[in-house]
Amino acid sequence: MSTDNELKEIVNDLKNYLEFQQSMGIETIPAQKLEAKQNTPEISEKTEPRTEPMAKTTRPPDEDLITIEEPAGLFDGKTMTLEEIREEIGDCTRCQLHEGRTNLVFGDGNPKARLMFVGEGPGRDEDMQGKPFVGRSGKLLTKIIEAMGLTRDQVYIGNVVKCRPPNNRTPEQNEMDTCEQFLFKQIRFIKPEVIVCLGATAAKSILKTKASLGSLRGKFHSYSGSKLMVTYHPAALLRNPNFKKPAWEDMQVVMKELGLPLRKK
Numbered sequence: 001m002s003t004d005n006e007l008k009e010i011v012n013d014l015k016n017y018l019e020f021q022q023s024m025g026i027e028t029i030p031a032q033k034l035e036a037k038q039n040t041p042e043i044s045e046k047t048e049p050r051t052e053p054m055a056k057t058t059r060p061p062d063e064d065l066i067t068i069e070e071p072a073g074l075f076d077g078k079t080m081t082l083e084e085i086r087e088e089i090g091d092c093t094r095c096q097l098h099e100g101r102t103n104l105v106f107g108d109g110n111p112k113a114r115l116m117f118v119g120e121g122p123g124r125d126e127d128m129q130g131k132p133f134v135g136r137s138g139k140l141l142t143k144i145i146e147a148m149g150l151t152r153d154q155v156y157i158g159n160v161v162k163c164r165p166p167n168n169r170t171p172e173q174n175e176m177d178t179c180e181q182f183l184f185k186q187i188r189f190i191k192p193e194v195i196v197c198l199g200a201t202a203a204k205s206i207l208k209t210k211a212s213l214g215s216l217r218g219k220f221h222s223y224s225g226s227k228l229m230v231t232y233h234p235a236a237l238l239r240n241p242n243f244k245k246p247a248w249e250d251m252q253v254v255m256k257e258l259g260l261p262l263r264k265k
């Protein structure tokens with residue numbers, strides 16, 4: 001890469017980072033030299049994580065880590081491609097959520113992503129566009145991804161249910177039970193190194209737990225060999241600024257695991 005392009009990338013990267021900090025409610029940064037951008041590992045390629053400076057988290061180590069294996073009997077030994085999974089879903093009427101949908105929201109992003117985000121279900125904007133996380137919450141998620149030094153094209157974003165619940169209510173248990181098989185098939189194909197569950201509903205669906213989000217976040221659980229971090233849904237960050245700092249701490253733990261350079265404030 002030429003020096004000009006490298007410089008542009010650093011400036012752009014810094015701009016994204018500062019915009020993200022601002023969106024997270026952080027108004028000032030200490031006046032100290034910022035580190036130059038180091039070589040960012042290709043997040044979309046599954047490579048060995050690099051050793052980078054440690055992320056700091058204020059949470060004490062916790063012992064209640066959850067390890068979950070893939071649901072038995074769902075895959076019949078097969079790994080379906082994303083196209084095959086989408087084909088299997090078809091014009092789905094398996095649960096009542098099909099009645100109110102405009103578009104089914106399958107998922108979006110890099111099929112070889114090392115990092116996958118999972119939300120609970122589409123909202124109004126997502127239903128209209130057929131893509132996950134494109135509304136206000138989606139814009140904040142994009143900022144979070146960019147502040148991690150990544151782009152949306154480098155990660156994969158999906159949901160537990162693929163159709164919008166009426167008035168954006170939380171999906172009901174029977175709806176999640178019916179639809180989550182497709183998410184599990186997507187995860188099986190993508191095999192991300194890290195899954196980030198955005199909000200308690202996604203966490204409960206994958207980890208099969210009733211534990212609170214507060215007790216689940218900040219540490220890696222495990223789903224079928226992928227490390228799994230639970231953090232706040234971007235909509236919760238928009239509603240409650242107090243969640244922004246711990247959410248960013250969670251992302252720093254994820255960045256460290258993926259060998260992404262941590263940025264100094």
Ligand code: SF4
Nearest residue numbers: 092095098162163179
């Ligand atoms: S939410 Fe899932 S199971 Fe229900 S209709 Fe939509 S695709 Fe089918």
